[in-house]
Amino acid sequence: MKALRFKRNIPRYAAAKIAGNIMPGSGASFGPIDLIQEETSKAPGKDWVRVRPRLSGICGSDLATVDGKSARYFEPLVSFPFIPGHEVVGNLDDESRVVLEPVLSCSSRNISPTCTPCNEGRIGNCENVTLGEISSGIQTGSCHDTGGGWATEFYAHPSQLHSVPDEFSDEAAVMVEPTACGVHAALAAKLEDNGVVAILGSGTLGQVTISALRHLTNPRIIISTARYPEQRRLATELGADIVTNPDEIHRAVRRACGTKAIANVSEKSPEGRVDRLTGGADVVIDCVGSSKSISDALSITKPNGRIVLVGMPSIVELELTPLWHRELQLIGAYTYGTEKLTNGETVSTFDLAFELVKKAKLEKLVSASYSLNNYQEALKHAANAGVRGAFKIVFDLRDERERNIK
Amino acid sequence: MNTNNKETSRPSPRPGFVLDVDRNTPPIVFHHGENFRLEKLPTGRSRIVYPSEPLAGIPDPEGAIKDALLNPLGDSDPLPSLLKPGMKLTIAFDDISLPLPPMRKPDIRQRIIEAVLDMAAEAGVDDVHLIAALALHRRMTEDELRHAVGDRVYDSFAPKGLLYNLDAEDPEGMVVLGETPHGEEVHFCRRAAESDLLIYVNINLVSMDGGHKSTATGLAGYTGLRHHHNVHTLRNSKSIMDKENSALHASNWRMGDVIKDAGVKIFQIETTVNNNTFGREGPLALLQKREWEWSARDRAQFIAMQRGLDLMPVKAKRRIFGSWQSPYEMTSVQAGEVEAVHQKTIENVYAQQLVTVEGQTDILTMGLPYICPYNVNSIMNPILVMCLGLGYFFNLYKGKPLVREGGVLIMSHPTPWEFHPVHHPSYIDFFEQVLTETTDPIEIEKRYEKQFAEDEWYIHLYRNSYAYHGVHPLYMWYWGSHAMQHLGRIIIVGGDQKAVHRLGFQSASTLQDALEIASDVVGPQPTITHLKNPPIVMADVI
Numbered sequence: 001m002k003a004l005r006f007k008r009n010i011p012r013y014a015a016a017k018i019a020g021n022i023m024p025g026s027g028a029s030f031g032p033i034d035l036i037q038e039e040t041s042k043a044p045g046k047d048w049v050r051v052r053p054r055l056s057g058i059c060g061s062d063l064a065t066v067d068g069k070s071a072r073y074f075e076p077l078v079s080f081p082f083i084p085g086h087e088v089v090g091n092l093d094d095e096s097r098v099v100l101e102p103v104l105s106c107s108s109r110n111i112s113p114t115c116t117p118c119n120e121g122r123i124g125n126c127e128n129v130t131l132g133e134i135s136s137g138i139q140t141g142s143c144h145d146t147g148g149g150w151a152t153e154f155y156a157h158p159s160q161l162h163s164v165p166d167e168f169s170d171e172a173a174v175m176v177e178p179t180a181c182g183v184h185a186a187l188a189a190k191l192e193d194n195g196v197v198a199i200l201g202s203g204t205l206g207q208v209t210i211s212a213l214r215h216l217t218n219p220r221i222i223i224s225t226a227r228y229p230e231q232r233r234l235a236t237e238l239g240a241d242i243v244t245n246p247d248e249i250h251r252a253v254r255r256a257c258g259t260k261a262i263a264n265v266s267e268k269s270p271e272g273r274v275d276r277l278t279g280g281a282d283v284v285i286d287c288v289g290s291s292k293s294i295s296d297a298l299s300i301t302k303p304n305g306r307i308v309l310v311g312m313p314s315i316v317e318l319e320l321t322p323l324w325h326r327e328l329q330l331i332g333a334y335t336y337g338t339e340k341l342t343n344g345e346t347v348s349t350f351d352l353a354f355e356l357v358k359k360a361k362l363e364k365l366v367s368a369s370y371s372l373n374n375y376q377e378a379l380k381h382a383a384n385a386g387v388r389g390a391f392k393i394v395f396d397l398r399d400e401r402e403r404n405i406k
Numbered sequence: 407m408n409t410n411n412k413e414t415s416r417p418s419p420r421p422g423f424v425l426d427v428d429r430n431t432p433p434i435v436f437h438h439g440e441n442f443r444l445e446k447l448p449t450g451r452s453r454i455v456y457p458s459e460p461l462a463g464i465p466d467p468e469g470a471i472k473d474a475l476l477n478p479l480g481d482s483d484p485l486p487s488l489l490k491p492g493m494k495l496t497i498a499f500d501d502i503s504l505p506l507p508p509m510r511k512p513d514i515r516q517r518i519i520e521a522v523l524d525m526a527a528e529a530g531v532d533d534v535h536l537i538a539a540l541a542l543h544r545r546m547t548e549d550e551l552r553h554a555v556g557d558r559v560y561d562s563f564a565p566k567g568l569l570y571n572l573d574a575e576d577p578e579g580m581v582v583l584g585e586t587p588h589g590e591e592v593h594f595c596r597r598a599a600e601s602d603l604l605i606y607v608n609i610n611l612v613s614m615d616g617g618h619k620s621t622a623t624g625l626a627g628y629t630g631l632r633h634h635h636n637v638h639t640l641r642n643s644k645s646i647m648d649k650e651n652s653a654l655h656a657s658n659w660r661m662g663d664v665i666k667d668a669g670v671k672i673f674q675i676e677t678t679v680n681n682n683t684f685g686r687e688g689p690l691a692l693l694q695k696r697e698w699e700w701s702a703r704d705r706a707q708f709i710a711m712q713r714g715l716d717l718m719p720v721k722a723k724r725r726i727f728g729s730w731q732s733p734y735e736m737t738s739v740q741a742g743e744v745e746a747v748h749q750k751t752i753e754n755v756y757a758q759q760l761v762t763v764e765g766q767t768d769i770l771t772m773g774l775p776y777i778c779p780y781n782v783n784s785i786m787n788p789i790l791v792m793c794l795g796l797g798y799f800f801n802l803y804k805g806k807p808l809v810r811e812g813g814v815l816i817m818s819h820p821t822p823w824e825f826h827p828v829h830h831p832s833y834i835d836f837f838e839q840v841l842t843e844t845t846d847p848i849e850i851e852k853r854y855e856k857q858f859a860e861d862e863w864y865i866h867l868y869r870n871s872y873a874y875h876g877v878h879p880l881y882m883w884y885w886g887s888h889a890m891q892h893l894g895r896i897i898i899v900g901g902d903q904k905a906v907h908r909l910g911f912q913s914a915s916t917l918q919d920a921l922e923i924a925s926d927v928v929g930p931q932p933t934i935t936h937l938k939n940p941p942i943v944m945a946d947v948i
Contacts, residue, residue: 248838255835260863263827274831 001040002402003151004375006065007032008080013068020067025383027067028376033084035375037402041153044134044145045110048155050093051100052403055174055369055394056149057087058382060205061312062141066379071314078142079135085149085395086141089164089173097164099176100149100156101350102139103335108157109133121338121346124184139335150372150395152403162350172363174394175208179362180353182208185310185333186216187341189283194220198253198300200246201287201311202231204365204391207238209285209310211360214239216352221256223281225249230389238360246296250274253281253300276322280305285333289313298322298330308333369396419459422761422943425696427452432697434936435708436773436917438900439786439820440723441715442708443773445917452934453767455808456696457943460682461758463735467514471521474675474739480746485522485673488603489529496598497522498625499607501540501571502550503779505679506611506940510731514677516556518607518739522675523559535597536569539606539624541631542868542875543780544829545571550783574627574875575865582629583668586660592622592668593630599670608676612802612942613647613755616676617748618662619655626661628859628877633657635881637847641888645801647944649752662744675741676751679734681758681941690730694941720822727776728783759944763808766947768932769924770809771917772799774819775940780874780882785826788905789833789882791819796896797885799939805947808935812894814924816917821901821909828872832864836879837908845910847887855880894927 009032016031027033043050062084064070086102105123106114109132117125130136137143140156147154164173186209191197197219199206206224213222224240225248226232235243244252251274254261259279276299284297289311295318297307303326310333323330336349356362367390370378375395382393397403425431433444434454447454464470475485482488489495499515502508519536526534536555538546551569552560563569572595573579581599583592598604598621606624610616623631633639634657640646642653649655665672684690689711692704700708715723738754740747776786778794786794795817800807809815825834840854855877858864864876890896896911897920906913914920924932937943 242839244838244842251835251838254863255839255857255861258862260866 001038001152002372002400003036003038003083003147004372005034005036005081005083007034016066017068020069023380024067025063025380028379031066031068033066035372041147041151041155043155045157047110048157049161050153051088051090051098051156051161052153053085053088053090053149053151053395053397054097055089055170055366055396055398056085057174057178057392057394058379059087059178060203063379063383064312064314067383069314074138074142077129077136077138079137079144082137082142082144083148083151083154084141085151085154086139087174087177088149089170090149097173098161099164099173099350100140101160101162101180101336102141102177103160104129104134104137104139104143104146105159106132107159123337124335125337150375152397152400162354165354168358169363170398171366172357175357175362175365175392176350176353178204178392179208179212179357180336180349181205181310181333182212183216183352183356184336184339184349185209185285185308186212187339188331188333189213189217189285189306189308191217191219191283193218195282196221196223196253196257197283197285198223198249198281199240199285199287200225200249200293200296202226202235202243203287203386205310206287207231207234207365207391208362209287210235210240211238211362212356215356215359223249223252223256228386228389231386234365234391249296250277250300253277257281257302259302275299279303282306283308285310287311289316291316291318294318298328301326301328303327305329306331365391366394367391369394371396372400419461422456422458422759424761424763425454425456427454430698432700434697434938435693436771436818437775437940438773438818440720440727440776441820442712443818443900443917447771447934447936448921451931452936454936454938455761455763455943455945456938457681457941458758458761459694460680460686460735460941461737463680463682463737464739467517467736467739468521470736470739471518474741475521475525478673478742479740479750480743482673482742485741486525486529488671488673489526489531490602491530493531493533493602494600495526495531495534495603495605496537496601497534497605497607498537498539498595498598498621499554500609500615500620500624501538501543502546502554502782503543504609504611504615505732505734506777506779506782507683507730507732508553508782509679509734511553512556513554514609514679514736515554515607516559518675518677519555519559522605522607534563534568535601536563537595537597537625538571539620540572541574541624541626542628542878542881544868544872544874547872572625573869575869580627580629583670584664586657586664588657588660590633590657590661591629592661592664593626593628594665594670595625598625599668603671603673605673606675608674610676610678610751610755612759612798613649613752613944616751617649617655617658618665618744619658620674621665621672622658622661628875630661632855632859635884637851637884637887640884641891643888645803645807645888647801648804672744673741674744674747675739676747677736678738678751678754678758680737682734683732683941685733724776724785756944759942760804760946761943763935763945763947766806766810767808767813767935768810768928769814769816769921769934770800771816771934771936772818772939774799774817780878781826781829784829785822785824786819787825787830787833787837788821788823788902788909789837789879791817791821791898791901792909793882793885795819795886796889797882799937800886800889802937802939802942802944803947804944807892808937808945808947809893811892812927814895814897814927815889815893816897816899816914816920816924818899818917819901821898821905823902823905829874830879831867831873832858832861832876833874833879836883841908841910847883847890850880850883895924897923
């Protein structure tokens with residue numbers, strides 16, 4: 001088996017952090033991630049099946065890990081060493097294609113009775129991610145025992161697998177997992193009909209969220225931020241009505257909502273700037289997760305409005321007075337599970353994601369693929385996707401020799 | 407300045423002229439925002455249109471004003487006979503956008519208003535309002551109003567609420583007087599409409615100003631302005647500086663008829679100033695000299711000034727240039743019936759500014775200065791750069807444009823991506839939202855005008871802060887629409903590249919680069935004309 005393995009190695013982790021700060025993605029060259037060759041992996045339990053990835057995506061949380069920027073929050077929730085990669089389309093041993101739903105919930109851990117969130121279909125909120133038959137890990141890709149998608153093989157529990165319809169290309173299939181995150185975020189927004197929603201960030205997560213909002217909700221206006229021309233173009237194509245530079249979001253939301261603006265006036269900061277709005281968007285979905293993006297969200301959401309945090313934040317510094325004063329709701333949206341639709345129907349997020357990928361042709365977000373041998377290049381490309389006009393960067397394992405040994 | 411015209415003018419000021427560039431022509435000064443560039447134009451195919459030297463000012467302005475008020479033009483009685491006790495009198499005056507740069511004290515408006523008020527007091531008129539006719543421009547500050555009307559007038563009227571800025575968004579304060587035969591609503595200041603006499607005090611810096619435009623535009627709001635401040639009208643104004651061929655003026659003149667028919671009695675007072683923009687002496691005087699006449703001292707002074715400005719922070723430069731007040735001298739004053747007065751005014755403007763130019767050119771170059779009508783005490787943002795170049799300087803022609811259809815316009819200006827947040831809030835939105843979508847004036851008008859005109863926040867800032875009206879940046883864009891339609895390419899030299907591209911123009915770091923880029927459009931060896939402005943020069947292209 002060939003794989004990229006992430007070890008616990010504090011000095012190399014520090015080196016990755018420094019390198020990642022200088023050049024995003026270059027933590028791969030200095031950090032505790034290595035390309036390894038091993039005999040084969042071992043199933044963590046009797047029900048588990050082998051998956052040989054075809055395509056395996058690189059996501060923002062993976063990059064944070066590689067560049068040493070992950071929150072220490074996750075330390076007890078993962079098990080080292082692990083093989084990253086949770087956006088996967090692969091083959092089972094019978095050659096059928098599957099997409100991985102990577103959350104390691106009670107079912108995959110063989111825990112019975114299952115916890116309340118898992119009972120309710122909210123597997124992302126599973127309370128037992130450190131318990132059961134397998135070692136800690138919130139998802140495949142952070143658990144030592146299961147392996148991960150950045151390898152020629154790994155193991156998955158049948159409850160994690162979804163069959164891929166024949167009409168789906170591998171590129172479409174690999175987009176199902178990130179799309180499910182966007183679907184979950186869009187529905188967590190609880191946007192009323194004719195509401196105004198702003199999406200901060202238009203990398204892959206921002207784009208799929210825009211698409212989900214357009215197809216699954218009925219907004220009056222979708223406003224999106226975009227830093228680069230290709231992000232701007234695609235956001236418009238996927239359904240954003242207004243696309244603006246991140247620095248211009250306050251004014252864009254003000255214009256769209258017809259609200260007024262407030263500025264902190266001082267000698268150094270002249271009257272007339274727009275620091276925050278008197279009203280604002282009904283919902284803001286933050287797909288960035290930085291101090292700035294969350295602050296922006298707090299200043300452009302209307303009183304009693306809702307902010308959905310989808311982008312993985314780390315340690316942020318925030319002025320929370322507006323949260324208190326404007327009685328805002330700040331909620332997280334992590335992964336997926338089952339969704340309750342407005343008609344009362346309960347649907348699997350992945351089922352909705354499969355439909356959305358097909359309808360919106362989201363395979364177009366797959367911009368480039370690399371072999372595992374070129375992982376450093378791949379991670380640099382992914383970390384600089386925006387500036388290079390790209391979205392989803394994937395590892396293409398279809399031609400890896402180790403994968404195709406019978 | 408000297409309030410008494412101590413500076414001496416040439417006994418016979420030389421008229422403007424066209425210089426053919428040859429080997430002996432020295433580098434030419436191009437205005438470049440708050441700085442200058444020295445540019446060498448290609449020999450044998452370049453020419454420079456130089457402004458006239460300043461005409462002599464009237465030696466006794468007060469006497470001339472009094473004489474004009476007592477001896478009006480056209481079908482009008484002398485002012486004293488129009489003033490009666492118990493009457494309602496409104497005096498409206500041009501706002502901060504005139505003249506440019508602001509003139510040294512005493513401002514012409516002050517001289518005229520004081521003379522008018524003396525006569526009104528003599529006649530026992532005590533219901534007098536003074537209104538800055540700013541239409542949708544920003545409100546003037548106390549300092550700016552004091553500068554325009556003088557402390558004595560300000561202190562007598564402003565504290566009682568009798569001297570104020572027009573509020574064209576006050577539903578109670580505005581009235582529709584009727585419609586022109588073309589269906590144009592005439593929106594007007596109610597106080598002016600309901601007065602027994604409206605006196606308008608004008609400073610006619612360029613031939614676009616004055617006439618019925620003073621009141622039909624200056625005392626109007628969006629309801630009225632939209633009928634002529636639109637792409638169709640501006641594209642059919644060839645040019646806006648030539649009333650006889652300007653759809654903008656035709657519309658204002660039609661509105662003028664409606665105002666008259668509604669019973670509004672107007673006594674128009676118009677003035678002209680000379681070209682003494684930078685002074686005959688002092689730090690900027692060499693900007694009024696022709697380069698080959700510079701002394702060694704002038705050259706040294708220019709180099710020192712340019713180097714100093716290069717090193718200076720932008721804010722400091724802005725402060726220095728912003729404090730410059732031109733020693734303009736009044737060259738004429740005429741009063742009475744609007745059209746008769748304006749006819750005379752235009753003759754006087756042309757006497758100072760018009761230069762005959764033979765034939766059009768492939769490439770027109772111009773150096774844009776630090777100031778335009780909408781950034782006094784403010785920042786010249788990219789939209790204003792566009793408007794100054796394409797809206798004003800390009801239109802400084804009679805007959806036909808200086809540059810041929812499909813030709814290239816090269817402007818020099820730093821074009822900073824910077825906006826005055828108080829004065830130009832809707833400009834920021836226009837730049838951020840509209841120009842990222844489209845730069846087509848028709849499309850902009852169709853898709854965005856209503857949104858910007860009716861935005862409550864902009865209206866609030868226009869009425870209560872010092873903001874230009876929400877729709878104003880769109881008007882700026884329309885102002886350039888004739889030029890945009892006419893030109894094959896527009897290039898800005900030395901501008902912020904991102905800002906220039908957002909405007910939809912091309913960016914060049916040097917004039918030579920710009921000329922090379924232009925050759926794609928006009929071919930090799932194109933003819934080049936440089937409009938050396940300011941001081942203001944207007945081309946009569948034959």
